[in-house]
Amino acid sequence: MDAGGAQRAPSVHTQVSIGSVELPSAVMLASGTAGHGAELAQYLDLAAVGAVVVKSLAAYEWEGNPAPRLHPAGTGMINAVGLQGPGIERWLEEDLPQLTALGARVVVSIWGRSVDDYRLAAELLADAASGVVAVEVNLSCPNLEGRRSIFAHDPELSAEVIAATAACRLPRWAKLSPNTDRIVDVARAVREAGADAVTLVNTLLGMVLDERTMRPALAVGGGGYSGRPLHAVAVRAVFDVHADMPDLPIVGVGGVSTGWDAAELMLAGASAVQVGTALFAEPRAAARIADELQRWVAEHGFAAVADLTGLAHRH
Numbered sequence: 001m002d003a004g005g006a007q008r009a010p011s012v013h014t015q016v017s018i019g020s021v022e023l024p025s026a027v028m029l030a031s032g033t034a035g036h037g038a039e040l041a042q043y044l045d046l047a048a049v050g051a052v053v054v055k056s057l058a059a060y061e062w063e064g065n066p067a068p069r070l071h072p073a074g075t076g077m078i079n080a081v082g083l084q085g086p087g088i089e090r091w092l093e094e095d096l097p098q099l100t101a102l103g104a105r106v107v108v109s110i111w112g113r114s115v116d117d118y119r120l121a122a123e124l125l126a127d128a129a130s131g132v133v134a135v136e137v138n139l140s141c142p143n144l145e146g147r148r149s150i151f152a153h154d155p156e157l158s159a160e161v162i163a164a165t166a167a168c169r170l171p172r173w174a175k176l177s178p179n180t181d182r183i184v185d186v187a188r189a190v191r192e193a194g195a196d197a198v199t200l201v202n203t204l205l206g207m208v209l210d211e212r213t214m215r216p217a218l219a220v221g222g223g224g225y226s227g228r229p230l231h232a233v234a235v236r237a238v239f240d241v242h243a244d245m246p247d248l249p250i251v252g253v254g255g256v257s258t259g260w261d262a263a264e265l266m267l268a269g270a271s272a273v274q275v276g277t278a279l280f281a282e283p284r285a286a287a288r289i290a291d292e293l294q295r296w297v298a299e300h301g302f303a304a305v306a307d308l309t310g311l312a313h314r315h
Contacts, residue, residue: 010298014290016050016272016306018249019196021133021171023050023105023272026305027262027290030253030276031056031109031136031175036085037095038102043283047103049290050272054095056109056138059120061087071217073208076227076255077277080218083111083141088124100131109136109175115157115164122165135168137161137195139186140177140202152177152202155189162193173251175199178233187241187248197249199274200237204230227277231255235268242269242310257285259292266308 016026028050034040036055046052064084071078086094088110099106108125112118118137125135139152139161151157158174165172174190176183178201187198203224208217216222234254242250252265253274262273278285297305 010295012294012297012302013304013306014294015304018134018173018251018271019171021196023133024048025050025290026266026272026293027286028053028107028251028272028274029279029286030274031107031138032079032081033276033279036091038098038104040279040283041098041102044287046099047105049104049286051105051107051133052099053107053109053136053274054091054099055085056083056111056141057085057088057091057121058083058111059088059117059124061085061090066219068217068219069223071208071223073206073225073227074229076225076229077280078206078208078218078223078225079203080220080223082220088121092124092128096129096131100129104131106132107134107136107173108132109138110165111138111141112161113141115160118161119164119167122168125168125170128168128170132170134171134173134196135165136173136175136199137165138175138202139190140175150177150179152186153180153182155182155185158186159189159193162190162195166194171196173197173199175202176237177202178230178237178254179205183237184240184244188245191245191248197251197271198241199251199253200241200270201230201234201254204233226254228255228257231261231264235264238265238270239268239312243313246310246313256289259289259294259296262289262293263296263308266305267310267312269310269313271306271309 065082110121206225252270
């Protein structure tokens with residue numbers, strides 16, 4: 001037991017690799033749930049988690065959507081925050097130094113409303129501090145490239161965005177949407193365009209009505225549905241993409257709230273996972289999940305967390 005009386009997790013190798021990116025833990029903080037900076041440092045040792053994936057940033061400041069922007073949805077949550085952010089230049093000046101001072105490994109999530117927006121965001125990150133280990137390209141937001149749709153629903157547009165972000169000179173992870181039956185096609189397209197990994201998945205499209213007003217609970221109507229009910233969708237997406245491209249690194253995200261949830265995504269084909277909605281109810285959830293994952297790995301006779309990746313395809 002440790003000094004606080006808690007039982008120590010069994011000793012296994014916890015290091016994982018996502019392409020060229022090496023992390024000390026398979027458990028990261030998901031974009032949109034851990035803020036833009038060191039907001040969760042009072043609850044977690046940010047140097048101990050695999051990485052902090054910051055809330056998506058554009059090349060420009062963006063105020064997001066009007067309130068209300070969050071609402072419970074059964075055992076999940078629906079949000080339409082609208083990608084609020086200070087813009088990359090201000091983030092580099094004000095938030096990144098706090099994270100690097102704490103020893104955090106940082107993954108910068110970027111978004112845009114056009115291919116040129118993504119290109120500019122990537123260019124602004126070209127000289128980022130050494131603590132930035134990767135760029136997560138959020139393709140799961142609306143675009144204005146001739147139609148009102150989502151980049152990650154279109155293989156060609158998704159590939160164009162990934163090609164346009166090469167200027168960041170960092171490994172790029174393409175974050176894809178579960179709201180399409182073409183997720184394998186999109187994953188293949190972004191890989192061919194230069195993505196080093198894919199992050200599977202973003203939120204599902206959803207809506208909640210307010211019982212009193214009989215109108216949508218969120219100011220803009222619908223939003224992104226996340227939390228535990230999303231987990232089975234994420235497992236399927238990871239499994240299908242890994243089956244088609246077993247050498248493409250995958251970051252699994254969606255409804256991770258226990259060590260087994262993390263193990264399940266890794267068995268399906270993920271090299272690492274992200275914890276998101278669980279942090280709203282339990283800011284320390286990522287540390288607990290990492291301990292539970294380590295214990296599960298040891299109890300099932302594995303020497304390393306990384307040994308889990310893709311095993312479901314071989315059993």
